[in-house]
Amino acid sequence: MATRELIEAPGAGGQPEDQRGPxxxxxxxxxxNRRAQAGAGIIVALAAFCFLGPLFYHTNQVTVNLNAATxxxxxxxxxxxxxxxxxxxxxxxxxxxxxxxxxxAVAAATTVIGTLYGAIAGWAGGIVDMVMxxxxxxxLALPMLVLLLILVTIFTPSLLMIILLLTxxxxxxxxxxxxxxxxxxxxxxYVQAAKTLGGGQWWVMRRHLxxxxxxxxxxxxxxxxxxxxxxxxxxxxxxLGLPPPAADWGSMLTDGLNxxxxxxxxxxYPPAIVLIITxxxxxxxxxxxxxxxxxxxx
Amino acid sequence: MTSYLARRAxxxxxxxxxxxxxxxxxxxxxxxxxxxxxxxxxxxSTRIAIFNTTYGLDKPVYIQFADxxxxxxxxxxxxxYTLQQPVSTLITQRLPGDILLLGVSTVLAVAIAIPLGxxxxxxxxRLSDQLLDGVSFTLYTxxxxxxxxxxxxxxxxxxxxxxxxxxxxxxxGGMLADPGALVLPIATLTVSNLAxxxxxxxxAAIDVLAEDFLRTARAKGLPERxxxxxxxxxxxxxPIVTLIGLTFPNIVAGAVIVETVxxxxxxxxxxFQAATSHDYPVLLGTTLIIGAATVVGNLGADVAYGILDPxxxxxxx
Numbered sequence: 001m002a003t004r005e006l007i008e009a010p011g012a013g014g015q016p017e018d019q020r021g022p023x024x025x026x027x028x029x030x031x032x033n034r035r036a037q038a039g040a041g042i043i044v045a046l047a048a049f050c051f052l053g054p055l056f057y058h059t060n061q062v063t064v065n066l067n068a069a070t071x072x073x074x075x076x077x078x079x080x081x082x083x084x085x086x087x088x089x090x091x092x093x094x095x096x097x098x099x100x101x102x103x104x105a106v107a108a109a110t111t112v113i114g115t116l117y118g119a120i121a122g123w124a125g126g127i128v129d130m131v132m133x134x135x136x137x138x139x140l141a142l143p144m145l146v147l148l149l150i151l152v153t154i155f156t157p158s159l160l161m162i163i164l165l166l167t168x169x170x171x172x173x174x175x176x177x178x179x180x181x182x183x184x185x186x187x188x189x190y191v192q193a194a195k196t197l198g199g200g201q202w203w204v205m206r207r208h209l210x211x212x213x214x215x216x217x218x219x220x221x222x223x224x225x226x227x228x229x230x231x232x233x234x235x236x237x238x239x240l241g242l243p244p245p246a247a248d249w250g251s252m253l254t255d256g257l258n259x260x261x262x263x264x265x266x267x268x269y270p271p272a273i274v275l276i277i278t279x280x281x282x283x284x285x286x287x288x289x290x291x292x293x294x295x296x297x298x
Numbered sequence: 299m300t301s302y303l304a305r306r307a308x309x310x311x312x313x314x315x316x317x318x319x320x321x322x323x324x325x326x327x328x329x330x331x332x333x334x335x336x337x338x339x340x341x342x343s344t345r346i347a348i349f350n351t352t353y354g355l356d357k358p359v360y361i362q363f364a365d366x367x368x369x370x371x372x373x374x375x376x377x378x379y380t381l382q383q384p385v386s387t388l389i390t391q392r393l394p395g396d397i398l399l400l401g402v403s404t405v406l407a408v409a410i411a412i413p414l415g416x417x418x419x420x421x422x423x424r425l426s427d428q429l430l431d432g433v434s435f436t437l438y439t440x441x442x443x444x445x446x447x448x449x450x451x452x453x454x455x456x457x458x459x460x461x462x463x464x465x466x467x468x469x470x471g472g473m474l475a476d477p478g479a480l481v482l483p484i485a486t487l488t489v490s491n492l493a494x495x496x497x498x499x500x501x502a503a504i505d506v507l508a509e510d511f512l513r514t515a516r517a518k519g520l521p522e523r524x525x526x527x528x529x530x531x532x533x534x535x536x537p538i539v540t541l542i543g544l545t546f547p548n549i550v551a552g553a554v555i556v557e558t559v560x561x562x563x564x565x566x567x568x569x570f571q572a573a574t575s576h577d578y579p580v581l582l583g584t585t586l587i588i589g590a591a592t593v594v595g596n597l598g599a600d601v602a603y604g605i606l607d608p609x610x611x612x613x614x615x
Contacts, residue, residue, distance in 0.1 A: 029594065060379055083389055123317070134309070134312050134313065134316065135316070137312075137313045137316070138316030138319075138320055139315050139320065140547070141313050141314075141316075141317055141547070141589045141592045141593050141596075142317060142320075142321075142547065142585065142588060142589045142592065143547035143548065143550045143551040143554075143588065143592070144547070144551065144584060145551035145554055145555075146550070146551065146554065146569065146588055147324075148572065149569070149573045150321070150324050150325070150573060150581060151324070152586065153573045153574060153576065154324070154325075215323040224440070230439075230441055233441050234441060234442075234443065234555065237441070237443045237555075238555075238558065238570070239574075240574075250441075254443075257447050260447065260451055260455075261451075271445060275441070276436065276439060276440055276444075279440075280435065282437065282438050283435070283438075283439050288478075
């Protein structure tokens with residue numbers, strides 16, 4: 001969980017309870033917000049670049065070619081080559097695939113686990129809630145990076161393993177937010193009414209509680225994507241990321257930083273710029289949705 | 299207020315015990331054995347047996363845990379596998395350096411963030427605010443290690459003003475004797491905290507600017523300068539206290555990265571080296587201290603908030 005979730009734009013008019021279904025309100029908030037649209041536009045463009053780009057721009061990203069290492073940008077290599085002779089532009093595409101896949105996979109898994117856990121804790125209340133929350137407090141008392149570093153030295157990293165580890169650490173925040181939201185919603189009149197009219201626990205949960213907590217869930221998922229991509233880059237920087245020849249933007253940036261003092265700028269700035277643009281895009285969507293849905297992430 | 303604090307303190311103790319159990323279990327998940335990890339793949343079975351007996355690793359896990367907790371209460375964190383020194387000595391050596399790094403950078407970040415946030419709130423949505431917002435948003439999303447490298451590239455490589463490595467002295471006096479080398483690590487951590495703090499401060503100040511008591515203050519003829527200093531400043535500092543408590547884990551994570559980049563002799567570097575060299579006693583000890591510090595930090599923020607806010611102090615909330 002980062003500071004950004006505490007920074008709330010004041011005076012943002014929200015529509016916490018929407019007559020036409022809360023799922024729509026997240027979409028309409030997005031559609032009405034230029035910053036959110038800009039963020040989404042950037043992400044669609046980046047995804048197209050990473051996943052469709054290699055269909056048109058063919059490069060060898062598997063075998064090392066030291067004869068073509070550290071070539072400056074020019075004919076044949078628009079962004080030059082890196083220390084192993086990989087084409088930088090082609091590697092940006094391949095590396096982006098792992099970064100984006102990781103971000104979305106972690107966010108999807110986190111959302112499912114966190115929502116279930118949070119909803120159960122919030123709905124059960126009492127001793128169950130207390131125990132479930134102390135478990136979360138315990139894990140959140142340690143910085144995610146600290147737990148992650150312990151875990152990656154125990155489990156050999158691969159893309160799937162890092163996705164699993166990041167999920168194991170990211171759902172805690174989502175669970176706490178969803179639980180808080182459920183606690184608020186369960187006291188509302190329409191929930192009382194639904195229960196009085198004979199609605200079963202699971203039915204009320206599925207029909208009323210989870211949908212109304214949706215804006216919190218959506219916003220938190222967006223931030224989870226950004227956090228996961230950032231964490232992968234930090235792991236790569238610390239030398240504990242994906243093993244070669246797999247690539248991600250973080251490891252490209254880290255490799256490039258080793259050559260920073262040799263003046264090989266084309267290995268540093270392209271991955272740095274795409275990485276930062278991606279993080280900015282997801283944060284833009286998250287922040288503008290949070291503000292226009294008036295989501296309180298506390 | 300008192301009962302609230304007692305409840306929070308009890309929760310904090312439960313969490314610290316939880317942290318102890320969690321880190322202990324995590325470290326015992328290691329495939330193979332700690333001895334293999336510490337001694338390497340070529341270690342003979344005799345050496346492994348000796349290692350296990352020396353460190354009590356041949357006993358059942360629950361007895362190991364009970365032993366560990368018992369030793370903790372006597373202030374004994376165990377002996378480092380790689381450095382052959384008591385973990386408590388290693389931690390006490392590094393702690394002053396961390397207090398220096400975290401303390402100075404947090405104070406600097408807050409000291410810059412408060413006026414910056416208020417300035418941006420007053421100039422809300424004007425060009426200067428939007429420019430500053432763009433800068434802080436970019437810095438905010440940027441990985442800490444990249445901020446560090448940009449600062450190194452500029453100040454160490456291009457301008458040759460500050461060295462790219464932190465002081466290597468092992469005590470606080472030695473570190474302070476080389477202040478130039480402290481600049482870049484502290485600056486990196488300050489920048490990475492500042493971005494979040496100033497954005498939060500801006501939001502808090504905008505909230506305060508919309509309050510009724512400001513209209514009253516202006517209506518009674520108080521000059522704008524005093525309105526800002528007396529009412530806006532005091533009321534928007536309050537949330538910063540909570541923010542520092544809540545972002546403490548982030549600050550620590552930032553310190554781990556900054557210490558690794560600059561090879562700053564602090565607990566973050568000690569932790570990182572222990573993680574990569576499978577030095578489990580050190581890993582356990584540092585993680586436990588980090589966890590306890592976070593819990594105490596959160597509790598401290600709650601207490602400070604209670605003292606600063608009269609509504610809570612008098613038991614209305």
